Structures are given as C-alpha cells and as structure tokens.
Amino acid sequence: MSTPVSSAAGSRAELTLEDVEGLACLDSGQAVLFGALFSFAEALDRMFVRVATRWAAQEYRFPTFIAAAELDRVDYFRSFPHLATFPACLDPDEANLDTFCRDEPVRGDGVVQLTAVAPVSDVLTPAACYHLYVHHQGAGFDTPRYFTTTNTCFRREAHYRPLERLWSFTMREIVCMGDRDEVHAFLTEASAVVDAIVSNLGLAARWTPASDPFFRAPTNPKSLMQKIDPTKQEMVFDGRLAIASANFHHDHFGRAFGITRTTATGAEQVHSGCVAFGIERWLAALAHTFGPAPARWPDLDSLVVHNVGGTGV
Amino acid sequence: MTSTFLHMSRGPLDIREALREWILERRPDLAPDAIDEHTPLIEARYLESLDVAELLLFVEQLRGRPIDIDALTPGAFRDIDTLHTTFFGEPAQ
Numbered sequence: 001m002s003t004p005v006s007s008a009a010g011s012r013a014e015l016t017l018e019d020v021e022g023l024a025c026l027d028s029g030q031a032v033l034f035g036a037l038f039s040f041a042e043a044l045d046r047m048f049v050r051v052a053t054r055w056a057a058q059e060y061r062f063p064t065f066i067a068a069a070e071l072d073r074v075d076y077f078r079s080f081p082h083l084a085t086f087p088a089c090l091d092p093d094e095a096n097l098d099t100f101c102r103d104e105p106v107r108g109d110g111v112v113q114l115t116a117v118a119p120v121s122d123v124l125t126p127a128a129c130y131h132l133y134v135h136h137q138g139a140g141f142d143t144p145r146y147f148t149t150t151n152t153c154f155r156r157e158a159h160y161r162p163l164e165r166l167w168s169f170t171m172r173e174i175v176c177m178g179d180r181d182e183v184h185a186f187l188t189e190a191s192a193v194v195d196a197i198v199s200n201l202g203l204a205a206r207w208t209p210a211s212d213p214f215f216r217a218p219t220n221p222k223s224l225m226q227k228i229d230p231t232k233q234e235m236v237f238d239g240r241l242a243i244a245s246a247n248f249h250h251d252h253f254g255r256a257f258g259i260t261r262t263t264a265t266g267a268e269q270v271h272s273g274c275v276a277f278g279i280e281r282w283l284a285a286l287a288h289t290f291g292p293a294p295a296r297w298p299d300l301d302s303l304v305v306h307n308v309g310g311t312g313v
Numbered sequence: 314m315t316s317t318f319l320h321m322s323r324g325p326l327d328i329r330e331a332l333r334e335w336i337l338e339r340r341p342d343l344a345p346d347a348i349d350e351h352t353p354l355i356e357a358r359y360l361e362s363l364d365v366a367e368l369l370l371f372v373e374q375l376r377g378r379p380i381d382i383d384a385l386t387p388g389a390f391r392d393i394d395t396l397h398t399t400f401f402g403e404p405a406q
Contacts, residue, residue: 209387224369224382225362228390229355250358 017162017284020292029160029167031280036294040286041170041279043300045150048172048277051193051305055146055186057174062131062151065122070134073256076126079222081215085124085154085167091116124154128173129274136177137257141270144178144261146186163284164241170279175272179261183248183273190275191246194235197305201298203237203285210234210242237285244282248273328375328401332393335371339364350394365390372400 018025022037033041049059065087071077077084090100093116100115107113125131128151136145150172157165176186191207198205210232217223226232231249234242253259254270261270283294290297333348340359354360360368368390373379380400389399 218382221362221366224385225355225365227382227385228365228387230387 015288015292017164017287020163020283020287020294022294023162023283025162029157029165031163031166031169033283037283040294040297040300041283044277044279044282045170045172047197047300047303047305048174049148051190051197052146052148052174054189054193055174055176057146057148060132060135060147060149062125062128062135062149064125064152066125066130066134068121068123071123071126071130074130074133074252075222076123076130079212079214079220080126083126083155083157083213085126085156086120087122087124088114088120089118090114091118124168125151126155127153127276128171129175129276132175132177133253133257133259133272136259138259140260140262140267141177142262144176144182144186147175147177149173149175163280163287166280169281172277172279173274175274177254177259177261177270177272179263179268180250180271182261183271187246187248187273187275191233193305194244194246194275197303198235200303200305201286201289203243203289205235205237205243205285207233207246208236210236210245237281238288241281241285242278243285244275244277246273246275329393329397331375332368332372332396335368336360336364336393339367348393350397351392354392355390360390372396376401 017023020037022033022035022040024032024034026032052059068077068086090097096116100113103113103115105113128149131151132147132149150170152168153171154168156167160166174190176183178186195207209230211217211223211226211230212232214220214223214226231247233246235244235246237243249272251269251271253272254261259270260267286294286297329350333350336348336354336359337343337345343359348354348359352359355365369380369382388395390396
C-alpha cells in the first residue's frame with residue numbers, strides 16, 4: 001500500500017511506508033517495530049517525557065482495559081461507538097467451552113467461531129488520558145496537577161494505513177488538571193513547546209483547528225458544540241496527518257468524575273486539558289521527511305525541547 | 314411556550330429577552346439576573362452540547378428560517394448579543 005508523498009523540504013520524491021526499515025505491517029491495521037525504528041520510537045517517547053518534566057508531571061502506567069461504566073460517564077459510547085474495541089471472553093461454562101473446542105475454533109478465513117460470550121464490562125483503552133480522570137475521581141487539588149502517561153490505544157477504523165492509521169497505536173499524553181486559567185496556560189505553553197520541536201526537527205507541520213471524529217458528526221450535538229467552541233488543535237503534518245493534539249476539556253471530566261480544584265474563593269470542578277502524541281504517526285512524518293532509514297534521522301536525545309520561555313532541558 | 318414565538322412580531326429587545334428566557338428555563342438553578350446580553354454562555358458552561366443543539370432549533374423557530382450548520386463559525390453562541398447579531402442581524406445569515 002503506497003502512501004502519498006510529502007512535499008516537505010528534504011523529503012524523498014516518493015516513499016512507501018512499508019519500505020521503512022524496522023517496520024512490518026499487519027493486515028489487522030497494526031504495526032511491528034524493530035531495530036532502529038523501534039529505538040527511535042522509544043527515543044520519541046523519552047523526548048515527550050522530557051517535555052513533561054517542564055511541569056514536573058507525575059508519570060503513570062495504566063493497564064490496557066478500562067471499565068466501560070467509567071467511560072460511559074462521559075458518554076463515550078454514544079460519541080464514538082464506531083471506534084470502540086472490546087475484550088471478549090468465552091462464557092466459562094464448560095459445556096460452552098466444549099462446544100467451542102469441538103467445532104472449528106477459527107475458520108479458514110481467520111474468523112473466530114465464538115460460542116457464548118461472557119458479559120463484557122471493559123473496553124480497550126481508546127485514549128491514554130482517560131485513565132487519569134478515572135484514577136483521580138473524587139480527588140480535590142489545591143494546586144494545578146500535571147500527569148503524563150502512555151498506553152497502547154485502540155480505535156477501530158474502516159481502513160488502515162501503515163504507521164498513519166492503525167487499529168492499535170502508541171499514545172503519550174501530558175495532562176493538566178487545574179482551574180481554567182491554569183489549564184489555558186498549560187495548553188499555550190505545551191503548544192509552543194511542540195511548535196519548537198517540530199521546527200527544530202524540520203517537520204512540515206503546523207497547529208490547525210480540528211474536531212473529534214464523532215459518530216454521525218453532522219447531527220451530533222457534541223460535534224456542533226466543537227464547531228462553535230473549538231477546543232481541539234491538531235499539529236498536522238503535510239496538511240493531512242495529525243501527529244499531536246492539544247485539547248481543552250472545560251470541566252467535562254472534572255464534573256463526570258467529581259474532581260475539584262480548591263482556590264481561595266472555594267472549590268470548583270476541575271478543568272482539564274491534554275497534549276497527545278501519536279508515536280507511530282511521528283515515525284511516519286519522520287520517514288516522509290528524512291527517508292526510510294531511521295539511522296539517518298535526527299538524534300532526539302540531544303534535541304533541546306524546552307527552549308521556550310527561557311528554560312533549556 | 315416557544316412555539317408561540319414569531320419573529321415578525323418581535324423586535325430586537327423581544328428576541329434578546331426570548332433567548333434569555335429560553336436559557337433560564339433550561340437552567341432553573343440560575344438566578345434570573347445571572348444572564349445578561351454579554352454573559353459568556355459557553356465559557357461559563359451555562360449551555361451544554363445538547364442545549365446548544367436545541368437552542369439552534371429555537372433560533373431557527375424564532376427567525377423563521379433554517380441555519381446553515383456548515384457556515385457556523387466559532388463564537389456564534391458566545392452570548393445573547395452575539396446570537397442576535399449572528400442570526401437576527403442584517404444582512405441575515
């Protein structure tokens with residue numbers, strides 16, 4: 001499968017992402033990274049963690065599943081039913097398992113012939129930051145709080161492209177929970193830092209207003225709301241590929257999970273915002289810009305990522 | 314009720330008042346004087362996404378013609394004054 005060619009300065013005349021060294025593409029819309037490409041993915045994540053140190057963000061590692069009932073509090077399933085991926089298990093009843101084993105468990109075309117399925121109450125992580133709001137539900141903060149976490153995220157799509165649109169991909173996020181002004185300040189600063197990184201790397205990308213891929217967007221009230229109150233900016237590479245996003249949630253998660261921010265004037269529902277980085281998409285942008293050999297890509301560990309506002313890290 | 318509002322019979326002040334009353338009906342927790350023409354409706358979270366969708370229908374009803382959703386711009390629902398300028402001003406959207 002070939003991918004449109006970037007017109008960015010320094011890019012090759014034509015690049016097929018399957019040709020990137022250290023990448024194997026699966027028909028299921030997933031990617032295998034190895035060798036120099038895997039090392040570069042790790043270096044990207046280290047770079048974003050260094051960005052997070054600007055706010056002394058506390059690092060978390062969360063599991064792969066998240067309780068569906070928790071995401072239901074923010075109406076996730078009505079907003080994005082087309083993206084959700086659920087972990088399904090067979091009903092543990094022995095007769096059911098016998099039936100499953102006795103018949104052909106997997107058909108020749110790869111489809112699993114499920115027998116009775118146990119009740120599903122979890123969903124595979126659709127975005128890394130959701131775990132943070134669930135984890136901190138009921139908390140009260142008297143200062144702004146900053147967190148960072150990464151996770152393999154799952155979004156079912158109608159079609160996939162190597163590195164650029166995957167069923168499972170790696171997302172690093174930095175999250176601020178505070179009052180409105182604190183979150184705005186965080187997003188402004190974080191956006192500037194990402195701008196500096198993109199510029200230092202020479203990527204042809206810029207911040208662009210965006211909206212989330214709501215189900216039936218034209219008639220979805222949340223989509224309408226995002227149109228009149230833009231809360232999402234994406235760092236779009238080559239005019240087509242979002243490699244990062246900056247999102248202002250108002251007090252959406254604070255209200256849903258009872259998280260408060262206490263100030264001198266009292267307690268209010270916490271506001272939140274996040275910047276998110278899609279690791280595989282950064283790899284795609286770098287491949288389009290610098291060619292298929294990751295060994296020739298810029299050294300990220302020596303890249304200054306905090307040369308915004310006078311702090312160099 | 315809302316279905317009795319007719320744009321032709323209402324001047325600018327009536328329309329602004331109708332919008333204000335509609336919002337207060339949706340938010341009985343707010344004091345009547347909590348909303349004026351310049352109160353930031355979205356920023357203050359007085360309107361949620363479902364409210365905005367229904368307010369859009371109410372505005373269409375008030376002015377007697379549909380709103381082009383594709384032509385909506387950020388800030389169009391910022392406050393009552395902006396709503397009036399955007400959807401009831403001349404030239405109309």
